[in-house]
Amino acid sequence: MSVLAIERAVAINAVLRASKVCQKVFQSLVTSDTVIKKDRSPVTVADFSAQAVVNTILYESFPNDPIVGEEESGSLRGDSGKELRDKVLSLTNTVLDTPLDDKELLAAIDRGSYPGGSHGRMWTIDPIDGTMGFLRGEQFCVGLALIIDGDVHISVLGCPNLPVDFKSPEIERGCLFVARNFSSTEETQIHMADISSSSAATFCESVVPTHSSHKEAAEIASLLGITKLPLRLDSMCKYAAVARGDANIYLRLPVRIDYEENIWDHAPGFLVVKEAGGIITDIHNKPLDFSLGRTLKANKGIVVTHSKIHGQVIDAVQKVVLKQ
Helix, strand or coil, X not given: CCCCHHHHHHHHHHHHHHHHHHHHHHHHHCXXXXXXXXXXXXXXXXXXXXXXXXXXXXXXXXXXXXXXXXXXXXXXXXHHHHHHHHHHHHHHCCCCCCCCCHHHHHHHHHCCECCCCCCCEEEEEEEEECHHHHHHCCCXXXXXXXXXXXXXXXXXXXXXXXXXXXXXXXXXXXXXECCEECCCCCCCCCCCCCCCCHHHCCEEECCCCCCCCHHHHHHHHHHHCCCCCCEECCCCHHHHHHHCCCCCEEEECCCCCCCCCEHHHCHHHHHHHHHCCEEEECCCCCECCCCCCCECCCCCCEEEEECCCHHHHHHHHHHHHCCX
């Protein structure tokens, strides 16, 4: 058995089950006017349920491994949290082999409180990345990564609404990267699309411009001679799209000088792209440092590209973002 094979299998199981619970939340709680009314209560249920599912499965196999998670259980506690807690508990138990009770649910969620660090093993989980994509019935992602001594060793992305083939989106949706569709246990090797010139590239960027500047991305595209329209997706599905060749460049440009990216937003996508042949740095061409806690405090922004054009893209990013 290969090194970390058990961890890999457990991670795949955890993400697949968490993805399924998110789908159940969408089917049971999201209505046609949820997005119009900006009602985020369904995604709150999905966040808590998915984190409880993943943390429970990880704890059963690796009880000594700490977890860096996005959620904490404060709003589920006491009488004021009972209604929300009951919804989360009910949905969580639909995908677990052994049902949890209230106390076990809260404990499972709060296992994600680890502060991070540079030594030993830790998991990081984004239970549902892409809030608005989830509510619109579009792209969202469950992301999980195992980090050992600051390096990402396992990444799994669950993308329940991502087409198995972007050219035929009506046929089948639901992809699990490392890397298979939801309806099969057969895994398929993916690669970034080969590209020799940045002008032939397709950008992948956030749907919501508050996450990354569309204006600056357009300026960068112009400098690179790119004329194709960008592929806009919510969540870490952008990492998946670049890894399998649906796009060639993903930029996360800083929107505030003081903003620090969370490790759970990038560690799961990081290794998927790296193993598919890509390079991931920040806008200063520095490697991402997952060893400094719960955020990428040593990095600014994210640049994901094929190795052949990474230098060209970094030059253009710095000319626009840093005004060099």
